[in-house]
Amino acid sequence: MIAVDRGRYTCVLPDTPDDGAVTAMRARELGRKSVVVGDRVSLVGDVSGADGALARIVRIVERRSALRRTADDDENTAEGRHERVVVANADQLVIVSALADPPPRTGFIDRCLVAAYDAGIEPLLCLTKADLAGPDQVVGYYAELELPYVLVRPDSDLDALRTLLAGRVSVLVGHSGVGKSTLVNRLVPDALRTVGVVSAIGRGRHTSTSAVALRLPRTPDADGDPGWIVDTPGVRSFGLAHVSAESLLHGFPDLVEGTVDCPPNCPHTPDEADCALDAWVATGKADQRRLASYRRLLASRSGDGDPREPERNPGDPLAGS
Numbered sequence: 001m002i003a004v005d006r007g008r009y010t011c012v013l014p015d016t017p018d019d020g021a022v023t024a025m026r027a028r029e030l031g032r033k034s035v036v037v038g039d040r041v042s043l044v045g046d047v048s049g050a051d052g053a054l055a056r057i058v059r060i061v062e063r064r065s066a067l068r069r070t071a072d073d074d075e076n077t078a079e080g081r082h083e084r085v086v087v088a089n090a091d092q093l094v095i096v097s098a099l100a101d102p103p104p105r106t107g108f109i110d111r112c113l114v115a116a117y118d119a120g121i122e123p124l125l126c127l128t129k130a131d132l133a134g135p136d137q138v139v140g141y142y143a144e145l146e147l148p149y150v151l152v153r154p155d156s157d158l159d160a161l162r163t164l165l166a167g168r169v170s171v172l173v174g175h176s177g178v179g180k181s182t183l184v185n186r187l188v189p190d191a192l193r194t195v196g197v198v199s200a201i202g203r204g205r206h207t208s209t210s211a212v213a214l215r216l217p218r219t220p221d222a223d224g225d226p227g228w229i230v231d232t233p234g235v236r237s238f239g240l241a242h243v244s245a246e247s248l249l250h251g252f253p254d255l256v257e258g259t260v261d262c263p264p265n266c267p268h269t270p271d272e273a274d275c276a277l278d279a280w281v282a283t284g285k286a287d288q289r290r291l292a293s294y295r296r297l298l299a300s301r302s303g304d305g306d307p308r309e310p311e312r313n314p315g316d317p318l319a320g321s
Helices: 106-119 135-143 159-165 179-186 190-201 245-249 252-257 277-282 288-300
Strands: 003-005 007-013 021-026 039-047 055-060 066-070 083-088 090-096 122-128 150-152 169-173 210-213 229-233
Touching: 003 122, 007 039, 021 039, 021 252, 021 288, 039 229, 039 288, 066 106, 106 288, 122 179, 122 229, 159 179, 169 179, 179 190, 179 229, 245 252, 245 288, 252 277, 252 288, 277 288
Parallel strands: 021 055, 090 122, 090 169, 122 150, 169 229
Antiparallel strands: 003 007, 007 021, 039 055, 066 083, 210 229
16 A cells, blocks of 8 residues: 555555555444555555545555554644554665754764664664765764664665665655655656556545655666665654563663663653663763663653654764754
């Protein structure tokens, strides 16, 4: 399933020319099960893809991964802290961050990393606007994680990025202004046309709250599946209330070893006198900013912090003012 718009689902059939699009609706027997972009489904009815044809989704294949977020970024919403699946069956989360204008927000990147590890998918850091600033500070900040990254400039050929996307379903996330839309349009020159076709099929329009999957075009010098990208213009942050405290720590592998000397059931909060993480950082075994980010996410997850605050680490020169 590649798109959803006002109760109409756009699906592509395997082994068909140009991945012919089929419009479908949910069958009643699915009950309240959600169908999201990336889901593999079983269809019945008219799957011709002809104008006016409508199939039915009768089964959702078991998901091998599910990228989730908790809708806790606005406590005034009717759904409150409701957990939702953003994309199913993704292999990779591509975190798009500019190196300048706007400056990188490591707090946002940290949230994305936790979401990726929790979903069991691989993270990739895509650093744009590399013509305006160097990557050393950002890369150094995540050095202990050995986080894979790729640099993108306005004049770069994107070959390195295409290689990392090939054969995979990759979800792209990023704040406004980091160049994600430009990147999508460079990777898929027909992206705007494709979204228009999907919207026409759904008799609606692709809005800023909708995800859409786009097949990457084949290149003459590359064999095999070029992969898919999922553009998620509505996902600007990840509420993490659905992630356990233990799983949250997995997003900070540079801190994990430091918890060995913590007392049982240590909450790792600043007011826990026996927490070993402060000593771990004080001896230079981890970056103080990483500990501050982890504790801020803990507070946000428990409802003690404001998840709507800017995704910046206090005192972090990478994040700007």
